[in-house]
Every structure is written in structure tokens, then in C-alpha cells.
Amino acid sequence: xxxxxxxxxxxxxxxxxxxxxxxxxxxxxxxxxxxxxxxxxxxxxxxxxxxxxxxxxxxxxxxxxxxxxxxxxxxxxxxxxxxxxxxxxxxxxxxxxxxxxxxxxxxxxxxxxxxxxxxx
Numbered sequence: 001x002x003x004x005x006x007x008x009x010x011x012x013x014x015x016x017x018x019x020x021x022x023x024x025x026x027x028x029x030x031x032x033x034x035x036x037x038x039x040x041x042x043x044x045x046x047x048x049x050x051x052x053x054x055x056x057x058x059x060x061x062x063x064x065x066x067x068x069x070x071x072x073x074x075x076x077x078x079x080x081x082x083x084x085x086x087x088x089x090x091x092x093x094x095x096x097x098x099x100x101x102x103x104x105x106x107x108x109x110x111x112x113x114x115x116x117x118x119x120x
């Protein structure tokens with residue numbers, strides 16, 4: 001299993017410029033950082049390569065937006081979704097899924113504050 005470097009603390013908060021290219025360049029896969037909190041949701045940066053494990057979130061949806069690279073979202077009993085730069089996709093609550101990145105990929109994720117990134 002891949003070691004996940006997950007940081008749940010809100011790194012930038014409000015009223016702070018977030019330099020995404022600098023954040024992406026500073027980290028290696030599998031890195032996940034909460035960048036900011038917006039109302040009851042968090043915006044996270046992921047720098048990934050390879051496969052994440054199958055999981056789901058019982059009570060929350062999860063939105064993915066590819067900044068660079070390619071993200072495959074495998075869904076239980078559905079076709080795999082392939083996202084390139086500037087494409088997004090929402091996985092609804094309770095849907096079993098896993099993400100895969102065939103190359104180094106940077107993504108933004110938006111989900112409810114307090115959600116466990118590795119699934120329920």
C-alpha cells in the first residue's frame with residue numbers, strides 16, 4: 001500500500017494568496033493538503049501518481065478538478081471516468097470509487113470539512 005502524506009489542517013485560511021504552481025512543485029506523490037476552508041467545505045490539493053485504494057464516503061460528495069496530468073476515477077459498477085487538465089467530476093456519497101493517476105497529477109478536491117480523505 002502506498003504511504004499517503006495527508007495534512008488535514010487548513011494551511012492558508014482566509015485572506016491569503018495561494019500559489020498553486022508553487023505548492024504543486026514543492027511536493028511529491030502521494031501528498032494531500034487542505035488549502036482553505038470555504039463555509040462547511042474544504043479545498044484540498046492532491047499531488048498523486050499511481051493507485052489510491054477503493055473507498056466511499058457515507059455522508060458526503062467529493063469533487064475532483066484536474067490541474068495537471070490525468071486522473072482516472074474508477075466507479076463500482078460504472079465506466080471509468082478519465083479527466084484531463086481543467087476537467088472536473090463529482091462522486092456522490094456512498095459510491096465506491098478509487099482514483100488512479102498514470103502520471104504525476106495535481107488535483108483539487110472539494111469536500112465537506114471533517115471528511116476522512118481515505119474513506120469511511
